[in-house]
Amino acid sequence: MSEKLKPETLCVQAGWQPKKGEPRVLPIYQSTTFKYDTSEQMARLFDLEDSGYFYTRLQNPTNDAVAAKITALEGGVAGMLTSSGQAANFYAIFNICQAGDHFVCSSALYGGTFNLFAVTMKKLGIEVTFVNPDAPDEEISAAFRPNTKLLFGETISNPSLEVLDIEKFARIAHHHGVPLLVDNTFPTPINCRPFEWGADVVIHSTTKYMDGHATAVGGCIVDSGNFDWDAYAEKFPGLCTPDESYHGLTYTKAFGKGAYITKATAQLMRDLGSIQSPQNAFLLNIGLETLHLRMKQHCSNAQTIAEFLESDDRVAWVNYCGLPDNKYYALAQKYMPNGSCGVISFGLKGGRERSIRFMDHIKLITIVTHVADARTCVLHPASHTHRQMTDEQLLEAGVRPDLIRLSVGIENVEDLLNDIKQALEV
Numbered sequence: 548m549s550e551k552l553k554p555e556t557l558c559v560q561a562g563w564q565p566k567k568g569e570p571r572v573l574p575i576y577q578s579t580t581f582k583y584d585t586s587e588q589m590a591r592l593f594d595l596e597d598s599g600y601f602y603t604r605l606q607n608p609t610n611d612a613v614a615a616k617i618t619a620l621e622g623g624v625a626g627m628l629t630s631s632g633q634a635a636n637f638y639a640i641f642n643i644c645q646a647g648d649h650f651v652c653s654s655a656l657y658g659g660t661f662n663l664f665a666v667t668m669k670k671l672g673i674e675v676t677f678v679n680p681d682a683p684d685e686e687i688s689a690a691f692r693p694n695t696k697l698l699f700g701e702t703i704s705n706p707s708l709e710v711l712d713i714e715k716f717a718r719i720a721h722h723h724g725v726p727l728l729v730d731n732t733f734p735t736p737i738n739c740r741p742f743e744w745g746a747d748v749v750i751h752s753t754t755k756y757m758d759g760h761a762t763a764v765g766g767c768i769v770d771s772g773n774f775d776w777d778a779y780a781e782k783f784p785g786l787c788t789p790d791e792s793y794h795g796l797t798y799t800k801a802f803g804k805g806a807y808i809t810k811a812t813a814q815l816m817r818d819l820g821s822i823q824s825p826q827n828a829f830l831l832n833i834g835l836e837t838l839h840l841r842m843k844q845h846c847s848n849a850q851t852i853a854e855f856l857e858s859d860d861r862v863a864w865v866n867y868c869g870l871p872d873n874k875y876y877a878l879a880q881k882y883m884p885n886g887s888c889g890v891i892s893f894g895l896k897g898g899r900e901r902s903i904r905f906m907d908h909i910k911l912i913t914i915v916t917h918v919a920d921a922r923t924c925v926l927h928p929a930s931h932t933h934r935q936m937t938d939e940q941l942l943e944a945g946v947r948p949d950l951i952r953l954s955v956g957i958e959n960v961e962d963l964l965n966d967i968k969q970a971l972e973v
């Protein structure tokens with residue numbers, strides 16, 4: 548499908564293009580396996596000489612159609628779905644890093660990603676250095692080593708809501724001859740397309756806005772096709788030298804711009820198997836069909852609520868990059884001028900106890916450990932995800948004891964405001 552189509556059209560139409568007599572709606576190919584007529588046909592698939600389906604752990608038509616839709620939305624050349632956002636981040640890095648390698652990462656990061664990078668990948672012999680994303684170029688550059696293979700950041704970090712200076716990060720990564728990988732979960736390609744600013748690979752937890760209804764955990768990796776792996780072949784032997792597990796095939800030579808995703812599919816998915824189920828991909832596709840409509844409503848509701856909270860004198864502070872006095876307002880205006888995301892954090896005067904009282908009195912808004920779905924929800928990290936920590940430990944971890952994370956949904960904003968107002972009154 549033409550890349551010239553606008554995002555709204557891609558949300559609805561990209562990915563599945565039925566031929567004559569085929570289902571109009573993307574079918575769920577609920578089949579582990581696919582049929583061939585000759586032994587030779589099957590052999591050619593195993594050697595990556597033909598493309599086609601043979602076993603769902605490697606590829607499935609439902610998943611491929613949905614990956615193609617997300618790839619079109621991001622403006623990339625190839626994409627793959629994974630079982631979760633965690634799996635997507637792991638595969639995206641493990642595809643170009645092995646034991647003995649190193650990468651540099653923004654410290655403004657989702658907690659699960661932090662654990663994956665700092666603890667689990669370390670056990671595999673891959674080291675990470677975290678950098679303050681707002682530091683000057685030279686300070687971030689100083690973290691690079693000869694064995695550094697990539698730079699990583701989140702376009703809007705979860706939960707600290709810091710906006711990444713994508714152009715700056717791309718400049719630093721490319722100066723060191725490595726790609727920039729960004730997790731674009733919070734803005735989605737509706738609000739921000741990191742490839743247009745120099746990012747090389749984009750990762751999503753599709754569990755959040757893309758699915759949008761809290762029905763299916765999933766992830767996605769999209770390659771821009773822009774990074775010239777062969778220009779730094781000594782850094783990326785997995786892509787630029789023969790793969791013995793495919794009879795000596797070299798991914799960059801055989802697949803060109805598709806090398807990175809083909810390797811992730813043919814090697815990592817084959818061996819590690821974190822596939823998305825076709826059933827979940829089907830649900831994800833239905834979510835994507837309305838992503839453009841929902842993002843607009845999430846952002847306008849969040850903007851209204853953030854402005855109300857900022858104006859209320861019972862509220863101690865509000866963090867939302869759509870507010871002009873926010874530290875990241877200018878970056879948000881540059882990279883996501885039509886809106887950022889629906890997640891706000893704020894604190895109430897009266898600290899932890901007051902925040903707990905607020906949480907106990909909201910009615911329409913519910914307490915759940917989730918963000919970015921159609922229903923407005925809240926979480927108080929000090930009494931939930933971080934409840935074992937003292938106020939001092941919380942502050943050290945960058946989580947204020949009074950912090951309430953509000954994920955604004957797509958309901959009527961007056962109803963949401965009324966719920967917040969009555970809970971503040973208690």
Ligand SMILES: *Cc1c(COP(=O)(O)O)cnc(C)c1O
Pocket residue numbers: 631632633634657659660701704705730732733752753754755764765766
């Ligand atoms: C939720 C989230 C993840 C992890 O995704 P799962 O689908 O829960 O595995 C990664 N990055 C960001 C920014 C997230 O919000």
